[in-house]
Amino acid sequence: MIRIVRSTIIDAPTDAVWAVLRDFNGHDRWHPAVAKSTIERGQSADKLGCVRHFFLRDGSELRERLLTLSDLEQTFSYCLLDTPVPLFNYVAHVRLVPVTDSDRTFWDWRCSFSTRPGMEEEMKRMVGEDIYDAGFAAIRNHLAVSAGVEEHT
Amino acid sequence: MARVYVSSVINGPSDRVWARVRDFNGLPSWHPGIAESRIENGEPSDKIGCVRDFRLRNGDRIREKLLGLSDFDLFFTYAILESPMGVENYVATLRLTPVTDGNRTFAEWTAEFDCPAEREADLVATVGDGVFQSGFDALKRQFGG
Numbered sequence: 304m305i306r307i308v309r310s311t312i313i314d315a316p317t318d319a320v321w322a323v324l325r326d327f328n329g330h331d332r333w334h335p336a337v338a339k340s341t342i343e344r345g346q347s348a349d350k351l352g353c354v355r356h357f358f359l360r361d362g363s364e365l366r367e368r369l370l371t372l373s374d375l376e377q378t379f380s381y382c383l384l385d386t387p388v389p390l391f392n393y394v395a396h397v398r399l400v401p402v403t404d405s406d407r408t409f410w411d412w413r414c415s416f417s418t419r420p421g422m423e424e425e426m427k428r429m430v431g432e433d434i435y436d437a438g439f440a441a442i443r444n445h446l447a448v449s450a451g452v453e454e455h456t
Numbered sequence: 457m458a459r460v461y462v463s464s465v466i467n468g469p470s471d472r473v474w475a476r477v478r479d480f481n482g483l484p485s486w487h488p489g490i491a492e493s494r495i496e497n498g499e500p501s502d503k504i505g506c507v508r509d510f511r512l513r514n515g516d517r518i519r520e521k522l523l524g525l526s527d528f529d530l531f532f533t534y535a536i537l538e539s540p541m542g543v544e545n546y547v548a549t550l551r552l553t554p555v556t557d558g559n560r561t562f563a564e565w566t567a568e569f570d571c572p573a574e575r576e577a578d579l580v581a582t583v584g585d586g587v588f589q590s591g592f593d594a595l596k597r598q599f600g601g
């Protein structure tokens with residue numbers, strides 16, 4: 304079992320970060336790797352058990368199921384159902400916590416999975432860097448852009 | 457039940473911040489409000505159940521019991537046995553979590569306690585600002601911001 308833990312500090316209140324992250328179908332609007340996402344069977348994106356069906360920019364097709372979602376704790380969990388890469392039993396957890404002395408956000412993103420022998424390092428790099436670290440940078444960019452737009456209106 | 461929650465980011469790796477705060481008898485070495493501390497009965501300060509008897513710079517004396525300590529999860533939990541604050545069932549936890557981006561530390565300090573309703577706001581401020589935030593501010597200075 305491989306475990307990945309990534310965390311960062313975002314210079315925005317948790318409510319602002321959560322407003323973006325809680326939409327399980329919204330990652331195609333902020334994550335650079337995600338091209339298009341839809342929720343299957345017409346379900347709401349905050350209904351537990353809903354499945355997001357999405358395409359990466361490289362054409363890969365993936366499906367993930369929402370396992371938990373809490374507006375109180377500002378957390379959600381999800382698992383991979385289908386993916387073209389060898390990620391097995393992939394379960395991920397996202398957690399936001401306020402940094403009270405500066406009104407910022409601590410964001411913890413972690414997962415566990417297994418893979419084929421020999422693929423460990425490649426999968427660790429892909430998940431930790433291409434998905435999580437790139438996601439942190441994308442949210443920073445997304446929030447800065449949003450703030451800029453608000454200032455101009 | 458009154459609750460206090462204070463969190464901060466310390467500009468140092470969590471194992472180094474943990475080394476600074478894990479000693480249950482070590483408050484005077486990093487917290488500016490604490491003048492002196494000792495562990496009762498000559499017990500080691502990482503023995504669960506040990507009691508620290510310490511004195512604040514303002515002269516107040518407090519006795520606290522160590523309830524839990526984890527070098528793996530980087531937290532400790534303790535209860536007040538005796539204090540001049542007039543609180544009951546006071547249990548607090550200091551927890552560190554690594555911030556992998558930048559090798560920093562996310563620090564959280566929480567407390568729950570019972571007190572008369574009319575004193576709750578003052579006590580929450582005393583604990584949250586006077587004890588927890590001033591401790592984090594000192595750690596931030598010690599680790600360079």
